[in-house]
Amino acid sequence: MKEKRLIIVGGGVIGLCSAYYAMQRGHRVTIVDRGAPDHDCCSLGNAGLVSPSHIVPLAAPGMVSLGLRMMLNPEGPFSLRPRLSFELFNWAWKFFRASSAAHVLRGAPVLRDLSLASRRCFEELAExxxxxFGLVKKGLLVLCRTERALIHESATAIYANGLGIEAQVLTPEETARRMPELELSIAGSVYFPIDCHLSPTLxxxxxxxxxxxxxxEFVWNTEINGWRTSGRRVTGVVTGTDPLSADEFVLAGGAWSSRLASGLGLRLPMQAGKGYSLTLEHPKRMPDVSSILNEARIAVTPMGSKLRFAGTMEIVGMDSSINAARIRGILKSIPKYFPDFSERDFRETPVWSGLRPCSPDGLPYLGRVRNFENLCIATGHAMLGLSLGPITGKLVSEIVSGESPSVSIELLSPDRYA
Ligand SMILES: Cc1cc2nc3c(=O)[nH]c(=O)nc-3n(C[C@H](O)[C@H](O)[C@H](O)COP(=O)(O)OP(=O)(O)OC[C@H]3O[C@@H](n4cnc5c(N)ncnc54)[C@H](O)[C@@H]3O)c2cc1C
Incomplete structure (x- = not known):
């Protein structure tokens, strides 16, 4: 195989994993990021869940009406700020169109295969x-406060079992045996033994x-603001100083990828989905299994001696400011499941925010584009970017090496909205 020079735009988890597997295949890789070496990005403060349990794409039946109901609550876990924007309208329409049972039937097996392959990569990388990076393979508990939510999650468990992802519906007592460190106020839970967690920063x-x-090679503090092309080839990326050239280009710019792709005339509909996390340095109670507070949509992840709480999905443009009402919503919800905790425990805790790159159908964009033979797109992972990071990187390395992808990625074509 011929060694190639590769430029990867973006040093988040997708960019780093793509670089890793390309390097393994003998390519010469440069990562270009507009941030400094210690810059923040969505890949750092996230919940750290490696979750094959998440097989249902974000765009699924019932999601539109659920989202609308949640939006009525200013402290709720979801919001979409209406604004005069063609991109937003276009995205919302495509999300609505994709939220069908047929889409879930097509998308879930793909997400399952990607997730399971990625989990294996994490195991190899840990070895x-x-x-x-503190990979812990103890599963995930989806904690439900209400019978109604438990019934809904039990249906998801049946669906997951049908796709080969083990899921067990647990009573409160059975759940307590898996999470003995905390007092629980729940109607029950669904346990996914295959899930793992880790520290994203590590x-x-x-x-x-x-x-x-x-x-x-890392090229930090360098913003890409354009492309050089010749016919069906990308020849370089335009920076504030000299353009950089290579044989192959990978676009892994997270929530900014859509704007970057438009510079090549590509349509990659995407919205940033803002989320927050708060990390207790010295939690008063420490579970050793990760969990999701189902109705509140909050992930709770032990990371060494720290405990991270992460949640909310705000579609508010490229705005990473902190919405105090949403943080209040997170803090009010936690004691409802974990009575040991109170809002006071978070008084001094800084809030982190990150922008998830969300495609309208809840599936990543991964693969070549029709118009350019040496460009690979790897973005749009929404809530699964960490989980799917290694397999995305592996697939990118296969694509740039001219090999057939080891997992089917036809549904992920970046041209699907072209
Ligand atoms: C609260 C929260 C919790 C989450 N929990 C989980 C979880 O438990 N599990 C999971 O799998 N996922 C989770 N996610 C999602 C996950 O964090 C993202 O999907 C993932 O980090 C996206 O990675 P990325 O590399 O695509 O983007 P990013 O991490 O945003 O990286 C993009 C990079 O591109 C660079 N860049 C952008 N534009 C340019 C430009 N013009 N020139 C140069 N560089 C540029 C940026 O500086 C940045 O470094 C969570 C997200 C949030 C917000």
Whole structure:
């Protein structure tokens, strides 16, 4: 196989994982990011869940009406700020169109295959790095406060079992045995033994070190603001200084990818889905299994001695400011499930925010585009970017090496809205 020069736009989890597997295949890789080496991005403060349990795409039946109901509550976990924007209208219409049973039937097996393959990659990476990122394979509990939610989640469990993802519906007592450290106020839970969790910051650090060791070049503080092309080839990326050229280009710019792609005349509908996390440095109680507070849509993840709470999905444009009402909503919800905790426990806790790259059909954009033979798109992972990071990177490396992808990615074509 011919060694190629590769430029990856974006040093988030997708960019780093793509660089890792391309480097493994002997390519010469450069990562270009507009941030500094210690810059923040969506890949750092997230909930750290590696979740094959999440097989249902975001665009699913009932999601539109659920979203509308949630929007009525200013402290609720979901909001969409209406604004005069063709992109937003277009995205919302496509989301509405995609929220069908037929789409879930098509999308769920693809997400399952990607997730399971990615989980295997995490296991390999943990072995290589001496588990430098705290991978814990103890499963995920979806905690339901109400019978109604439990019935709904039980249906998801049946669906997951049918697709080969083990899921067990547990009584409150059975749940307490899995999470004995905390008092629980729940109607029951669904347990997904296959899920894992890790520290995203440690994962990013581990990957960066592996890349530096392998000779990957990092070009920090360099914003890409255009492309050079010749016919059906991308020849370079335009920066504030000299353009950078390569044989192959990978667009992994997270929530900014849509804007970057438009510079090549590509249509990649996407909205940023803002979420928050708060990390307790010294939690008064410490579970060793991760959980989701179902009705509140909050993920709770032990990370070493810390405990992270993450949630909300706000479609408010490229705005990463902190909405105090949403944070109040998170803090009010936690004691409803975990009476050991109170809002006071979070008084000094800083709030992190991140912008998820959300496609309208809840599936990533991954693969070549029709118009350019040496461009690969890898973005749009929404709530699954960490989970699917390694398999995305592996698939990118296969694509740029001219090999057939090891997991079917036809549904993920970046041209599907062209
Ligand atoms: C609250 C919250 C919780 C989450 N929990 C989970 C979870 O538990 N599990 C999970 O799998 N996922 C989770 N996610 C989603 C996950 O964090 C994202 O899907 C993932 O981080 C996206 O990675 P990325 O590399 O595509 O984007 P990013 O991490 O945003 O990286 C994009 C990079 O591109 C760079 N860039 C952008 N534009 C340019 C430009 N013009 N020039 C140069 N560089 C540029 C940026 O600086 C940035 O470094 C969560 C997200 C949030 C907000």
């Amino acid at each position: 290589i790095s001496g588990n430098g 994962f990013m650090g581990t990957m960066t070190r592996e890349l530096e060791r392998g000779g990957v």
